[in-house]
Amino acid sequence: MMDYIKSPMDIEKRSFEIIEEEMGKYDFSERELSVVKRVIHTTGDLQYKEIVYIREGAIDSALKLLKKGTTIYTDTNMAAAGINKKVLSKLNCKIECFVNREEIAKIAKDKGITRSMAAVEKAVEEGVEFFVFGNAPTALFKLKELVLQGKAKPKFIVGAPVGFVGAEESKKEIEKLNLPMITIRGRKGGSNIAAAIVNSLMYMITR
Amino acid sequence: MMDYIKSPMDIEKRSFEIIEEEMGKYDFSERELSVVKRVIHTTGDLQYKEIVYIREGAIDSALKLLKKGTTIYTDTNMAAAGINKKVLSKLNCKIECFVNREEIAKIAKDKGITRSMAAVEKAVEEGVEFFVFGNAPTALFKLKELVLQGKAKPKFIVGAPVGFVGAEESKKEIEKLNLPMITIRGRKGGSNIAAAIVNSLMYMITR
Numbered sequence: 001m002m003d004y005i006k007s008p009m010d011i012e013k014r015s016f017e018i019i020e021e022e023m024g025k026y027d028f029s030e031r032e033l034s035v036v037k038r039v040i041h042t043t044g045d046l047q048y049k050e051i052v053y054i055r056e057g058a059i060d061s062a063l064k065l066l067k068k069g070t071t072i073y074t075d076t077n078m079a080a081a082g083i084n085k086k087v088l089s090k091l092n093c094k095i096e097c098f099v100n101r102e103e104i105a106k107i108a109k110d111k112g113i114t115r116s117m118a119a120v121e122k123a124v125e126e127g128v129e130f131f132v133f134g135n136a137p138t139a140l141f142k143l144k145e146l147v148l149q150g151k152a153k154p155k156f157i158v159g160a161p162v163g164f165v166g167a168e169e170s171k172k173e174i175e176k177l178n179l180p181m182i183t184i185r186g187r188k189g190g191s192n193i194a195a196a197i198v199n200s201l202m203y204m205i206t207r
Numbered sequence: 208m209m210d211y212i213k214s215p216m217d218i219e220k221r222s223f224e225i226i227e228e229e230m231g232k233y234d235f236s237e238r239e240l241s242v243v244k245r246v247i248h249t250t251g252d253l254q255y256k257e258i259v260y261i262r263e264g265a266i267d268s269a270l271k272l273l274k275k276g277t278t279i280y281t282d283t284n285m286a287a288a289g290i291n292k293k294v295l296s297k298l299n300c301k302i303e304c305f306v307n308r309e310e311i312a313k314i315a316k317d318k319g320i321t322r323s324m325a326a327v328e329k330a331v332e333e334g335v336e337f338f339v340f341g342n343a344p345t346a347l348f349k350l351k352e353l354v355l356q357g358k359a360k361p362k363f364i365v366g367a368p369v370g371f372v373g374a375e376e377s378k379k380e381i382e383k384l385n386l387p388m389i390t391i392r393g394r395k396g397g398s399n400i401a402a403a404i405v406n407s408l409m410y411m412i413t414r
Contacts (some may be wrong), residue, residue: 044394
């Protein structure tokens with residue numbers, strides 16, 4: 001029998017200690033730090049220390065929504081899967097993804113847009129205030145359009161699309177809006193990171 | 208209206224071209240390269256070029272299982288969520304995760320082990336041959352134990368646990384076994400990467 005730490009909570013605690021040791025200097029508040037550390041924990045990648053952008057007031061806005069019980073829109077099933085369901089239900093929050101619904105596929109086809117874009121339109125129609133993007137730049141561009149048209153009024157955005165085409169640009173565009181948000185700058189990001197950010201916020205009020 | 212590429216297939220194609228341009232020199236076969244590129248595409252992180260390890264014959268073993276229709280065990284719901292379901296069903300393959308089943312929680316509690324470990328035991332009992340780990344080092348250690356005890360006979364393993372405690376060690380340990388595998392060396396990895404590796408393999412026989 002090999003010897004290894006078997007308690008998930010012990011693993012997480014030790015992991016956060018190592019991250020703290022290796023991060024070196026930083027300029028985060030305690031709450032910001034818990035977001036950044038969880039992203040590093042999720043990726044094994046210390047570079048996130050430099051590319052997580054947390055707008056002033058964003059954590060307060062997110063926590064206000066989570067405390068009142070909000071619907072969290074995610075652009076992928078993978079981001080939805082990564083969000084801690086026990087904690088989510090403790091907070092009386094729920095997740096909507098929309099992207100794999102048949103009606104969304106039909107709307108996307110009819111309009112000649114991506115399913116991700118159609119899903120954002122649907123979320124806006126349903127009055128969602130908490131938006132999480134871990135994959136689709138097109139969805140983030142679409143949200144910005146809907147904000148500029150006065151149709152969408154997001155109260156908190158996680159902008160973490162990943163990749164080489166449009167991802168970085170989509171995050172730069174959303175940052176131009178004067179809204180509470182946490183983004184990952186540059187090409188990096190992903191559904192796992194988007195979920196980690198949401199979890200770190202939920203844990204601030206439940207742990 | 209902002210101008211941006213809206214077709215997911217065009218985004219993917221252009222993304223792979225950029226990755227190819229930026230990767231510089233490499234020593235991968237065409238099939239290996241399609242695994243590595245998809246991992247980079249999923250993370251926005253070119254460093255994966257250096258840390259994806261593909262054992263000789265591993266791709267053949269994986270494709271053989273996928274072609275006959277196999278059960279893919281994943282250690283997280285997030286990895287399961289990231290695997291392309293349309294392609295999966297086209298191949299008559301299915302996914303089992305086990306980790307959130309009540310019986311697994313009970314076994315884990317009774318035995319004082321992680322749910323991830325109990326889930327691997329269950330998968331081995333059920334005769335799973337295709338194992339995918341994107342998160343839990345304990346699950347990968349457990350699989351190695353079961354192989355050494357002659358209980359488990361995996362025919363293909365994706366070893367991509369992520370993090371600062373046990374992840375790197377778990378991958379080193381599994382690499383000591385003479386089995387077909389793809390691993391991510393070092394601390395990096397994750398459920399998104401595990402799913403991307405599986406998708407890249409499925410696409411080799413369906414696209």
